[in-house]
Amino acid sequence: MCRINQSCRAREVHSVILNMRLMTPWCSFLVFFFLLLVRDIASGADHNITPSEPLFQNQTLVSSGQIFELGFFTPNGSENQYVGIWYKNLRPSRIVWVANRDSPLASADRSAKLKIGSDGNLKLVDGQQNIVWSTNVSVQSNYTAAMLSDGGNFVLKDKNSIEVWASFDYPTDTILPNMKIGLNTRTGERRVLVSWKNDNDPSSGNFTTGITSETPPQVFTWNGWTSYWRGGPWDKSTFIGIPNMDSSYYSGYAVQQDPLQGTTYFSCASDNNSYLAYASISPGGILALMIWDYGSNSWLKSRASPSNSCEVYGTCGPFGVCNSMNSPICRCIKGFMPRSKEEWNRGNWTRGCIREAELSCQKNTSRTPSTQVKKDVFVHMNQMKVPDSAEYLSDIGDVGGCQSWCMNNCSCLAYSYVHAIGCFVWAKDLIDIQEFSTAGQDVYIRVAHDNTGMSTQEKLIISTSTILGIMFEGTAIFGLWKWTASKRGKMSPGNAWKDQLKQDDASELTLFSFSSLLLATNNFDATNKLGQGGFGPVYKGMLNDGKEIAVKRLSSSSGQGMEEFKNEIILISKLQHRNLVRLMGFCIEGEEKILVYEYLSNKSLDSFLFDSKRKAELNWDTRFRIIQGIASGLCICIAILTFELSIEI
Numbered sequence: 347m348c349r350i351n352q353s354c355r356a357r358e359v360h361s362v363i364l365n366m367r368l369m370t371p372w373c374s375f376l377v378f379f380f381l382l383l384v385r386d387i388a389s390g391a392d393h394n395i396t397p398s399e400p401l402f403q404n405q406t407l408v409s410s411g412q413i414f415e416l417g418f419f420t421p422n423g424s425e426n427q428y429v430g431i432w433y434k435n436l437r438p439s440r441i442v443w444v445a446n447r448d449s450p451l452a453s454a455d456r457s458a459k460l461k462i463g464s465d466g467n468l469k470l471v472d473g474q475q476n477i478v479w480s481t482n483v484s485v486q487s488n489y490t491a492a493m494l495s496d497g498g499n500f501v502l503k504d505k506n507s508i509e510v511w512a513s514f515d516y517p518t519d520t521i522l523p524n525m526k527i528g529l530n531t532r533t534g535e536r537r538v539l540v541s542w543k544n545d546n547d548p549s550s551g552n553f554t555t556g557i558t559s560e561t562p563p564q565v566f567t568w569n570g571w572t573s574y575w576r577g578g579p580w581d582k583s584t585f586i587g588i589p590n591m592d593s594s595y596y597s598g599y600a601v602q603q604d605p606l607q608g609t610t611y612f613s614c615a616s617d618n619n620s621y622l623a624y625a626s627i628s629p630g631g632i633l634a635l636m637i638w639d640y641g642s643n644s645w646l647k648s649r650a651s652p653s654n655s656c657e658v659y660g661t662c663g664p665f666g667v668c669n670s671m672n673s674p675i676c677r678c679i680k681g682f683m684p685r686s687k688e689e690w691n692r693g694n695w696t697r698g699c700i701r702e703a704e705l706s707c708q709k710n711t712s713r714t715p716s717t718q719v720k721k722d723v724f725v726h727m728n729q730m731k732v733p734d735s736a737e738y739l740s741d742i743g744d745v746g747g748c749q750s751w752c753m754n755n756c757s758c759l760a761y762s763y764v765h766a767i768g769c770f771v772w773a774k775d776l777i778d779i780q781e782f783s784t785a786g787q788d789v790y791i792r793v794a795h796d797n798t799g800m801s802t803q804e805k806l807i808i809s810t811s812t813i814l815g816i817m818f819e820g821t822a823i824f825g826l827w828k829w830t831a832s833k834r835g836k837m838s839p840g841n842a843w844k845d846q847l848k849q850d851d852a853s854e855l856t857l858f859s860f861s862s863l864l865l866a867t868n869n870f871d872a873t874n875k876l877g878q879g880g881f882g883p884v885y886k887g888m889l890n891d892g893k894e895i896a897v898k899r900l901s902s903s904s905g906q907g908m909e910e911f912k913n914e915i916i917l918i919s920k921l922q923h924r925n926l927v928r929l930m931g932f933c934i935e936g937e938e939k940i941l942v943y944e945y946l947s948n949k950s951l952d953s954f955l956f957d958s959k960r961k962a963e964l965n966w967d968t969r970f971r972i973i974q975g976i977a978s979g980l981c982i983c984i985a986i987l988t989f990e991l992s993i994e995i
């Protein structure tokens with residue numbers, strides 16, 4: 347019904363309309379919809395393993411839409427052989443599941459097979475007929491068959507097509523859309539991702555990613571039993587410790603917690619197999635979200651955690667705060683000092699900080715008349731990743747209640763009122779605190795009054811020295827800026843990047859200088875600010891030629907590294923469409939990472955589509971043309987631009 351370029355397998359443009367309605371992008375700001383429609387839905391028997399048809403080593407089982415493939419594989423340089431699932435047509439392929447990761451077959455064994463045993467279970471048997479691996483469930487029916495779905499789920503079904511076992515219930519190191527991880531405290535089931543030992547050894551490695559059973563749950567990566575990374579508490583749409591996990595980008599994420607059943611599960615929903623993405627934990631402990639880009643035929647990394655040492659759990663120790671923009675990255679909370687000055691100065695912060703003065707509420711007050719005891723005060727810190735080990739007070743519904751609860755209980759060391767969740771208080775050492783440059787929470791920490799009260803003279807000394815310091819720094823920075831500006835030759839990172847981007851097909855982008863953007867936005871003046879997104883503020887600006895632009899200044903501690911930034915530029919520039927807001931260029935100078943968009947006063951496409959008043963302005967003919975345009979571009983529809991700009995502009 348429509349002509350779409352040949353590489354596109356899409357058949358139904360209608361589904362685009364549906365998809366646009368469902369543009370609740372999954373898992374990342376890079377979500378796109380590849381119009382991949384399931385082919386050959388009626389799968390034949392050749393897609394199944396049945397009691398009479400085992401899977402031999404020279405065979406594979408392919409999902410009906412040719413997306414996933416299951417078979418035997420031997421990793422590079424390994425003497426072992428495994429049964430696993432990988433993407434059928436993608437190169438490099440990626441193994442997403444391994445059946446027998448901890449009980450390998452010898453790679454020399456050429457007569458192993460995967461069969462359905464007499465008890466209805468799947469069994470992997472070696473050349474000597476020893477059972478190496480089995481699904482090991484109780485099967486009521488006398489007939490079962492196993493098949494691989496286009497979502498990557500290997501399922502064993504009985505003769506009534508009731509699922510008796512599914513690989514999705516036994517993840518290895520990878521989570522696919524619609525897969526769940528979590529736990530059941532009643533049964534003790536713990537469904538987690540466990541890293542490979544190394545790139546060529548699928549056996550269970552050191553790192554585990556899962557969620558906790560606390561309320562609200564947190565996402566964690568553990569190294570053995572030690573915390574390695576913490577994504578923070580779930581606020582019903584995001585994990586608030588992941589700085590750029592903007593709720594609107596992640597609306598496919600869901601956490602279901604049932605305190606009665608003792609279950610907590612996390613999943614990424616996908617209504618169909620419209621895009622290819624996975625998240626996995628690497629042998630080195632990095633949790634990465636990858637999305638397949640059909641344009642460059644490669645996996646793009648959209649986020650990795652931890653992405654800097656501030657994101658590693660407890661880098662600054664108890665009562666230490668980490669800020670990746672500072673040098674050194676760790677400092678003590680106001681009113682605290684390093685436990686060991688010497689270690690701290692050596693850059694070993696793990697022992698953290700201790701109080702400079704005892705809390706007056708903890709002092710034995712019988713000796714001093716209470717009128718002389720100065721009450722403790724709370725230090726306010728903003729844009730924070732809330733510390734670990736919080737207690738959640740579900741019955742307190744406002745900031746004031748949270749504050750007074752904490753003030754009136756000496757065991758309460760800190761509190762924070764998180765709007766989408768409620769009142770958190772802390773009674774244990776505050777650990778894994780990070781300072782973000784945008785978003786984050788307000789946290790109030792109890793300290794002795796002595797720490798904040800100081801004499802006027804002291805204040806005076808401090809303020810003069812601060813002013814002098816600022817003046818000095820200002821001069822130095824200006825000098826440095828002049829110097830780097832004069833030095834900025836063809837090897838500046840921006841230019842080097844532009845060359846690289848050229849190869850990546852994004853060459854029509856302009857490389858802006860930071861100074862030109864300063865000029866265009868009147869030094870990022872607050873009056874030019876259009877909005878604030880999870881990634882940083884967006885400003886309106888005007889170029890020399892009078893062209894209006896929207897400038898998105900990515901916060902440096904957004905967790906987005908250079909690689910991710912580059913990927914974002916490539917993806918946006920590939921995916922952009924004339925009906926959406928156009929990316930004009932970018933700027934990379936020092937710590938600055940900036941995206942420059944065309945400024946559209948009309949806002950974005952989806953504000954047209956989903957705003958009931960303006961909907962009328964778009965007739966079906968126009969819509970159809972937009973859709974066709976999108977579809978013919980790359981066979982990838984995107985939500986990213988519509989979303990980004992509708993939120994942030």
Ligand SMILES: *[C@@H]1O[C@H](CO)[C@@H](O)[C@H](O)[C@H]1NC(C)=O
Nearest residue numbers: 420421422423438439545546
């Ligand atoms: C195996 O090694 C070859 C050559 O080094 C490489 O091209 C290939 O991607 C590797 N395969 C895997 C699965 O690592």
Ligand SMILES: *[C@@H]1O[C@H](CO)[C@@H](O)[C@H](O)[C@H]1NC(C)=O
Nearest residue numbers: 686689692693694695696697
């Ligand atoms: C940092 O200090 C801790 C505690 O004193 C010690 O166990 C650890 O080995 C030190 N790490 C380094 C890298 O020195």
Ligand SMILES: *[C@@H]1O[C@H](CO)[C@@H](O)[C@H](O)[C@H]1NC(C)=O
Nearest residue numbers: 737755756757758771772773
């Ligand atoms: C004070 O706070 C601690 C820690 O949160 C809690 O266990 C205790 O029950 C509180 N005491 C009162 C009287 O609320």
